[in-house]
Amino acid sequence: MYGRSQRRSTGLFLTLCAAMLLLAMVTEQTWAAGARGAVKSMLAPLEAVMTQVAGNVDRITSVFGDVSTLRAENQRLTAADQALRRQVVELNAAAKENASLRQALDFERSYGHHMVAAQIVGRGPDGFSRTLEVDRGTADGVLPGMIVTTGAGLVGRVQEAGPHGAIVETLADPQSRVNVFLSKSGLQGTVTGGPASLQLDLEHSLGVSATSGEWALTSGVGGGYPRGLVVGEIASITHRDSSTSDQAVVAWVNDPAAVSLVLVITDFVPS
Amino acid sequence: MKRLGVGALLLATVLVQVTWAPRIAVAGAFPNLALVAVIAITWTAGVRFGMAWACVAGLMLDLTADGPLGPHALALLAGAYLTGFWARNLDRESVLHPVVAAAASTALYSAVLVLSDDVLGLPVPPLGIALQLVVAAAIYNAALMPLVLATVRKLHSPVTRRAEPV
Numbered sequence: 001m002y003g004r005s006q007r008r009s010t011g012l013f014l015t016l017c018a019a020m021l022l023l024a025m026v027t028e029q030t031w032a033a034g035a036r037g038a039v040k041s042m043l044a045p046l047e048a049v050m051t052q053v054a055g056n057v058d059r060i061t062s063v064f065g066d067v068s069t070l071r072a073e074n075q076r077l078t079a080a081d082q083a084l085r086r087q088v089v090e091l092n093a094a095a096k097e098n099a100s101l102r103q104a105l106d107f108e109r110s111y112g113h114h115m116v117a118a119q120i121v122g123r124g125p126d127g128f129s130r131t132l133e134v135d136r137g138t139a140d141g142v143l144p145g146m147i148v149t150t151g152a153g154l155v156g157r158v159q160e161a162g163p164h165g166a167i168v169e170t171l172a173d174p175q176s177r178v179n180v181f182l183s184k185s186g187l188q189g190t191v192t193g194g195p196a197s198l199q200l201d202l203e204h205s206l207g208v209s210a211t212s213g214e215w216a217l218t219s220g221v222g223g224g225y226p227r228g229l230v231v232g233e234i235a236s237i238t239h240r241d242s243s244t245s246d247q248a249v250v251a252w253v254n255d256p257a258a259v260s261l262v263l264v265i266t267d268f269v270p271s
Numbered sequence: 272m273k274r275l276g277v278g279a280l281l282l283a284t285v286l287v288q289v290t291w292a293p294r295i296a297v298a299g300a301f302p303n304l305a306l307v308a309v310i311a312i313t314w315t316a317g318v319r320f321g322m323a324w325a326c327v328a329g330l331m332l333d334l335t336a337d338g339p340l341g342p343h344a345l346a347l348l349a350g351a352y353l354t355g356f357w358a359r360n361l362d363r364e365s366v367l368h369p370v371v372a373a374a375a376s377t378a379l380y381s382a383v384l385v386l387s388d389d390v391l392g393l394p395v396p397p398l399g400i401a402l403q404l405v406v407a408a409a410i411y412n413a414a415l416m417p418l419v420l421a422t423v424r425k426l427h428s429p430v431t432r433r434a435e436p437v
Contacts, residue, residue, distance in 0.1 A: 006359070009318045013352045016326055017345060021387075024341030028391055036340065043334045050286040054294075122289040125332040125343065127300045127404040128384065128396050133289070133335060159337040167337040174396035195299020195404055257294045 037162030041137060044165035047122035048135055055260075082152040082253060086230050089183050089215040113226075115263040116140050118148075121165070123256070127195055130172035132156070134262060137164045147265040153230030153253035154178070154218060155262050157270075166264075170256050171198055171231065179222050180231050183215040191216060191231055191250055198232055198250040209246075210237055216250055223271030276426045277312060277324060284308045285331040300407030303377065304419070305332055307412050309347050310354045310376050311423040314369050318355020325351040338393050346384040350376035366417055373416040377409040 027036050118140075122133035136142045138161050148155040148168045156170035169176060176193035180200070187210050189202035202210055214234045220227030232250040239246050284304040292301045305328040313321025329344025336343060357372045381401070389395050396404070 009322075009352070009355060012319055013322060013348065016322055016348050020326065020329070020341040020345040020348065022341075024339045024345070024387065024391055026339075027341065028339035039340070040334050043331065046282075046286060047290055047335065050290040054287075054291040122335050123293040125285070125289050125305070125336050126303060126381075126384065127296075127408060128381070128388075128401065129337060131337050169337065174400050175394040195400060257296065 033160075037137070037160060037165075039162075040160070040167070041162035041165040044121055044133065044135060044162075047133060048119070051119075051121050051260075079151070086152060086253075089217065089230055113265045114267040115149075115265055116142060118142070118166070118262050118264055120260055120262060128174070130170045130174075130176075130193060130195075130256065131159065132168045132170055132256065132259075132262070134166050134168060134264070135164065136264065137162045137166050139163045141266050142166050142264050143266075145270050147225055147229075147268055147270070148262050149229060149265065150254055150259055150262055153232070154225065155254055155256075155259065157224075158264065168262070171252060171254075172256055178225060178231060179219045180216040181219040182210055182234070183217060185210050185214060188219055188221070189216075189245070189248075197235070198252050200234070200248040200250050202237075202246040202248055204244055204246065209239070210234060210248060212236060225270070226265070226268050273426060278327070280423070280426065281305065281308055281324060281328045282331065285328060285335070288332075289335045297411060298403065298407040300404050300411055302411045302415055303380070303408060304415070305329075306347060306350055306377060306380055307373060307415050307419045308423065309351050310369065310373050310416065311420040313351045313354040314358050314372065314420060315423050315427045318352065318359070321351040321355055322348055338388070339391060342384055342387040342391070342393075345387050346380045349383040350380040353379050366420075369420050370413045370416045374409040374413040377412045378405055381405040381408065 026032060116136055118134035118136035120132050121135050124131035132155070134142075134148075142158060142161050144158050144161050146158045148158060154171060156168045156173070156176065158166050159169040160167045171178060171191065171193055172195070173193045174195075178191045179188065180191050181188045182202075185208050187202055187205055187208060189200050192199050192201070200216060212234050216231045216234065218225040218227055218229040218231060230253055232252040235249045235251040237246055237248040288302070288304045292304060295301060309321060309325045309328055312324050325347035326344050329347040330340060332343035332347075333340040353376050354372050357368065357375070361368045381404070385395050385401055395401075
């Protein structure tokens, strides 16, 4: 009886596995993308409610000991600090460039983009893919490939979009790659995602070295992101003489666990 | 077990997992409440029941993730099957066994998830990062297991309880 029961369980397991694999292969097809996005939008309203509940719980628990007041003040000051630091970084970066490069930087393009504000209603279900789910989709002009930012800097890129929701791959995702330059040294490199912090692979340049505290901004190389978006601050650098590149840890300007509102740039088309 | 209760529990765990759990990340990992709930259901009500609910919870997770529908359900199925195999051969009343089963199932769940992504041609995380996340998540899920198991055992009313054939 034990053996028969085990065989039945194994049979059910294999059947369900085959069914899920088949479902995955079917829903992966490009012709199924629309239906997949529509189905994925179904849970978004529930997630929005749950996010609201989680926010309320946070607020209720923070009432004790006037923590709520302090937190609000801290958030306001942090936001103000981030905005000021971003301005300093952008001004420093702009000052280093000559007139033609300033034209290339094209501030008007960088900051005159059309944007759609979106609320974060959910986050990726596991640590392997660091994604965010927002409450705006194709009905609002949000399409896969579009760039997502906050007032502080770059967040990531829209991966999938349904009618009323979209999934954003953040910079913390292990698959994320962003080409950047440093604000003071001008060195270029690539920022990759990671579970705890962003990693920067920095090119060597004769007589120039990066220092902690420098800001990393998108370089626009590769055409995936517009030039000049703030990514983060260099927290530490590991120089390696035997290698052609240095490794640095970047403190991301956005805390994905704390961000609640993002801006989707709708008029930048990645090349 | 009351199906409505289990369904509500799984929906709640999935919603909490994708909204609130990332705020309590440790070493880059956060609790996989859906996996822990499926393991607890499997441990309490049997492997076939657990696998059925693993599909439901997995599809709910797939709705919140990028990529096709199915990989999370497949990974949860593997976790439920391993737990069922474990529970069948060991003392179900012990607290230690489900805790260890949660850690082992987390490792298997992660391996199946990464492997299925690879097979489907989706991007997979580098091995070093994946291992770091798996270890942290396994410890996290194992620590939560006794609490979730106690909740599921309360839902598992004696009236509808059906023991697995021995």
